[in-house]
Amino acid sequence: MLRNCLLKRRLFSTTSFPRFQFSKAIFEPPSRFEPRDEGFMNELENDMHQNNASLGLLLEHSKVRQYYRKAAYELPSLTMYSEAYQPKHVGQVLVFESPIQMSSTATPFSKVVLKFKVDNLPQLQQNERHVLKLLAGVRYNSETDEVKMSCNKYPSSLQNKLFLAESLNSLISESKRLKVKFADIPLDTRHMKKKRQDLRFPKAWLEQSQQMPFEKE
Structure with missing residues (x-):
C-alpha cells in the first residue's frame, strides 16, 4: 500500500471496470484550417494588417522604389530600340492611334x-x-475638316485597326456610288455647336464694377 502511494498509482476495483464498457472513444474533429496550411496563414496575416496604416505606407514606399529601380536599370536598355525621327510622308493621310x-x-x-x-x-x-x-x-469636324472614327469591338488592336480600314473603304465606295443622289443634300453641322452657350451679362454690371473702388492690401 505504501509502495503504491509513493508511486502515485491509482488502483481500480473490479466494480469500476463495467462502467467503461459502454464508453466510446471521443475524437476531436479536425479543424478547418491546420497551422501548416500556408495559404490560410498568409490570408490571416493579410487580414491582420489590412487596416494597418504604417504597413500601407511601407507598401507604397516599396512600390515607388521599384519604379526607381526600373528607371535606373531597365530604361537605359531601351536605347538600343531607338529610331531616328522621320517626318510623315505626303502620301500618309491616315493616322491610327492606340x-x-x-x-x-x-x-x-x-x-x-x-x-x-x-x-x-x-x-x-x-x-x-x-x-x-x-x-x-x-464623326466629321467641319472646323478642322477631319473625320474621327474609333473601334473597340474586338479583343485585339490589330483586328480593330483592320475593321476601321474596311469601314473607310466602304465609305469611299459608297460616296462614289451616291455622288449623284446626295449631291443636293446640305451638310449638317449642328453637332458642332457648343452645348453651353456663352453667358452674356448686362453692361450695367460692368460699369458698376468699374466704379467700385478697389482696396490695396
Missing part, C-alpha cells in the same frame, strides 16, 4: 482611333468628298 495606359493595374486596352482629313484623300472628286462628309455624320 491609347496605352502605363499602369501595373491597367486592363488590356485594344481601342484604336482613326483620323484623316477629307481633302487629303486621293482620287476623290469634290461631290464625292461632300457625300463622304454626309455619311460620316457626327
Whole structure:
C-alpha cells in the first residue's frame, strides 16, 4: 500500500471496470484550417494588417522604389530600340492611334482611333468628298475638316485597326456610288455647336464694377 502511494498509482476495483464498457472513444474533429496550411496563414496575416496604416505606407514606399529601380536599370536598355525621327510622308493621310495606359493595374486596352482629313484623300472628286462628309455624320469636324472614327469591338488592336480600314473603304465606295443622289443634300453641322452657350451679362454690371473702388492690401 505504501509502495503504491509513493508511486502515485491509482488502483481500480473490479466494480469500476463495467462502467467503461459502454464508453466510446471521443475524437476531436479536425479543424478547418491546420497551422501548416500556408495559404490560410498568409490570408490571416493579410487580414491582420489590412487596416494597418504604417504597413500601407511601407507598401507604397516599396512600390515607388521599384519604379526607381526600373528607371535606373531597365530604361537605359531601351536605347538600343531607338529610331531616328522621320517626318510623315505626303502620301500618309491616315493616322491610327492606340491609347496605352502605363499602369501595373491597367486592363488590356485594344481601342484604336482613326483620323484623316477629307481633302487629303486621293482620287476623290469634290461631290464625292461632300457625300463622304454626309455619311460620316457626327464623326466629321467641319472646323478642322477631319473625320474621327474609333473601334473597340474586338479583343485585339490589330483586328480593330483592320475593321476601321474596311469601314473607310466602304465609305469611299459608297460616296462614289451616291455622288449623284446626295449631291443636293446640305451638310449638317449642328453637332458642332457648343452645348453651353456663352453667358452674356448686362453692361450695367460692368460699369458698376468699374466704379467700385478697389482696396490695396
